[in-house]
Amino acid sequence: MITTLSTENLPLVLQLSPAIAITDEQFFALCQLNRDYCLERNAKGELLIMSPTDLETGNRNAKLTQQLANWTDEDVSGIGFDSSTGFKLPNGANRSPDAAWMTLEKWNSLTEDQKIRFAPVCPDFVVEIRSPSDQLQSLQDKLQEYIDNGVKLGWLIDRKNRLVYIYRPQTEVECLENPDTVNGDPILSGFQLQMDKIW
Numbered sequence: 001m002i003t004t005l006s007t008e009n010l011p012l013v014l015q016l017s018p019a020i021a022i023t024d025e026q027f028f029a030l031c032q033l034n035r036d037y038c039l040e041r042n043a044k045g046e047l048l049i050m051s052p053t054d055l056e057t058g059n060r061n062a063k064l065t066q067q068l069a070n071w072t073d074e075d076v077s078g079i080g081f082d083s084s085t086g087f088k089l090p091n092g093a094n095r096s097p098d099a100a101w102m103t104l105e106k107w108n109s110l111t112e113d114q115k116i117r118f119a120p121v122c123p124d125f126v127v128e129i130r131s132p133s134d135q136l137q138s139l140q141d142k143l144q145e146y147i148d149n150g151v152k153l154g155w156l157i158d159r160k161n162r163l164v165y166i167y168r169p170q171t172e173v174e175c176l177e178n179p180d181t182v183n184g185d186p187i188l189s190g191f192q193l194q195m196d197k198i199w
Contacts, residue, residue, distance in 0.1 A: 011040075011138075014047040021045075027094060028117055031086065038083075041094040043145075053083075057131040060159065063197040064099050064127060071184075071191045072101065078124070078188075079107045086118035089149040094118055095142070097126035101188060122150035125187055129157045129198070143167045153187040159199060 016022060022030070022045075031039045038050040053061065065082045072080040081100040088094055100123040110119050126146050128139050136158065143154045147167050154167035164182050166174040176182065184191035 012049040014049065016047055017045040022047075024088065024094075024118065028086075031118075038096060039094075040086075040096060041092075043089075043091040043093045045092070053131050054133075057129060057159075060129055060198050061098050064129065064157075064193070067193055067197065068099050068101060068127075068191070071188065075188075075190065076104075078103045081123070087123060088118050088120040089122050089145070090120075091145070091149055093145065093149075095146070097123070097146070098129050099127040101125040122146070124151065125153045125184065126151050127155045127157065130159060132160070140165065140173075153184065155182060155193075157198060162199060164195075 022041075027039075027041055036052065038052070040048040040050070042048060052058075061083055065080070068080045072078060078101050081097075081102075083096060083098045085100060086094050086096050087100070102121065102123045102125075106121060106124065107115075110121060114120065123146075126143070128143060130136065130139055139156055143156045143165065144167065146154050147169055151167070152169065156165040156167070157163075158165070162178040164176040164179055166176065166182075168174075179195055181195060182193040184193070
């Protein structure tokens with residue numbers, strides 16, 4: 001019998017340790033074999049299984065990535081990434097933000113082999129867009145994890161409530177209510193996310 005996962009029960013959390021220890025290479029291979037799911041691994045080694053996003057959220061993710069990519073092409077100080085990119089954070093977690101960016105210096109420090117895997121690097125900037133099935137607290141925890149592991153700027157976009165939470169190291173979380181734009185300065189100098197394309 002084939003069972004499908006309900007988005008109301010996601011992410012599904014599988015506790016592997018101490019029964020199974022998955023290496024970075026095995027986790028990468030597992031993700032390649034299960035492309036219909038977004039797989040992440042938290043710092044405790046638990047496997048998080050999420051379904052593909054709904055159409056509306058997927059469209060907003062595309063609009064976000066488009067704006068970031070357009071700015072990156074103009075700015076040329078770094079490299080942008082979409083939601084299918086995996087990063088191995090310093091705490092051991094494997095995460096895939098909805099959009100990310102890192103400086104060229106950080107990108108150039110990676111080996112060619114690392115660039116075709118889930119590289120052991122923390123991006124400088126990340127964005128997560130809350131989908132209807134996402135619990136706000138789990139996304140807030142995820143953004144804080146990014147900051148604790150070296151991200152310099154993080155945005156959590158709550159489309160349902162038209163809020164944007166801004167995360168920075170050693171700074172209180174800032175919450176913007178229904179902004180027209182969100183400014184990436186100084187980390188992404190000159191980047192302005194146009195929110196009418198995201199709401």
